[in-house]
Amino acid sequence: MILDELVERVASLLPDPVDELQVAALLESQGITDQVAVDRYGRADVFALGQEVFERLPRGSVAVEDHSPGTTWLHAVRGPLYLVPTTVFPAVAAVLGGPAAVWAMVVATAVSWVWGSGASAVAHRLLSGGAAATAARSLRWLGAAGTAVAATTAAAVLGWRSALFVLALAGLQFAIGVLLFHREEVRLAVAVLPAGAGGVLFLVSEVVGIALVLGGVTVLLAVGGAWRAGRAARDSGGVRPPRASTLLGTALPSSVYAALCAILLLYTDSRYVLSALDLAVAAAPLVLGMGVVEWRAHRFFELATQELRRCALPADFHQAIWRGLLRELGFCLTALGAAALVLLVALRVSGVLTSPGALLIDGHVLLGGAFFLGFVLVRTSGPLPAPLIVSAALLGDVTAVALGADPVPAFLITCTALSIFLLVALRGSVGQVRHYR
Incomplete structure (x- = not known):
C-alpha cells in the first residue's frame, strides 16, 4: 500500500516520535500538504495523515543517532583534542614574530568559529531530514570554502607569510569540525599526536623546523581524514534536501551567535596571548572543558525528552526541566572549575600565579557556563534572544574597557552578568513543551 511506503519512509527519518504532531511536521517538511494528504492518501488533512502514520510506526525500530552514554561521553574528550595542536603556536610565533602570530591566530579562529558554526547548522539540518550523504558532502565543501576565505582575508590584511599559517590553522580547525561531526574522535586523536610532539620538542629544545614539520603532518592527517569521512553515508530514499535559501536561513543565526561569542572571547584573550604565563593560559580550562559543555547540552535535551514522556502536566514538566x-x-561549572583548579595550583606552585591571572581563569569558567546556557537558549527561543543578550554583554565589556576599566575584572563581571541574563531568558522558555517535540 502507498500508506505503508510512507510509514517506512517516516520510520527511517523519525525514530520513536513523541506524538502525531511531530510526524505531521515531518510530513510537511517533506512536501506533503493538506491537498496531497487528500488526493494521494485519502485523509482529511496532513494532521489526520500524521496521526495514522504515528499509530502505525514501529516504536524504537530505527535509530538515526545513538545517544547512549557509551557514545555521548566522547564529547568530553573534544576539548583536549582541540588544545593539543596549539602547542605548536610558540614555534610559529618564533618565525612570524609574536604580534603577527597573534593576529594570524585571531583571523583563523574567528573565521573558523563563525563559518564553521553555520556549516555545522546546515549539515545537522540535512542530516535530520535524512540527507546524510548531502550533509557530509556539504560540510566538506563548506569547510574548504571557509579555509579559502580565512587565507584570503589573512593575505589581504596580514601578508602572505601569515596567510600560510592561517591556511594551515583554519584548514585544521575545519577538519577537526568535520571529524567530530562524524564522531571520528579516535582518528582525530591520532592526527593531533605529531603536533603535540612537535610542541613539546620546541619547549624542550627550541628546534623550530621539526616542530613546524610535525605540525604540518597533523594538518595533512586531519584534512585527509576529514575529506574521507562520511563517504559511506547515503541519503534516504525519496528525500529532497531543502533549498539553498532555507539552508542559508538555518546557517545565519548560528553564525551570528558564534561571531558574537568569538568577539567576546577574543576581545580580552588576544591581549594576553604573549603576556605573562598565567594570563596567556587562562583560557585553557575553557578549551579543555568545551567538550564537556557540548556533551551536557546534548544530554539536557535527551533528559528533556524523557521528562516529556514521564510528566503528565505541563507544570510538572516545567519544574522538572528547570x-x-x-x-x-552545575555539572559544566564543576568540570570547568576542576580543570581551572588544577591550573591554578600548577601556576601557584611554579610561582607565576598573579591575582589578574586567577581572575581571568575564573572568568573563563563562568563563560563556559554561559556557553552551555546559550546552546540551550538558541534551541528553545529561536534565533534572536541569545545573540541580543551576548551583544548587550559585549557592548558592556567594550564600553567599560574604553572608559578605563581593567580588562580582566571587566571580563569577569561581563561573564557573570551574561550567565544571569541567559538564565532569566531561559526561565521563560525552557519549560515550554513545544520545544522538545
Missing part, C-alpha cells in the same frame, strides 16, 4: 537545566549547568 531542575535539569540547573543540574547540567
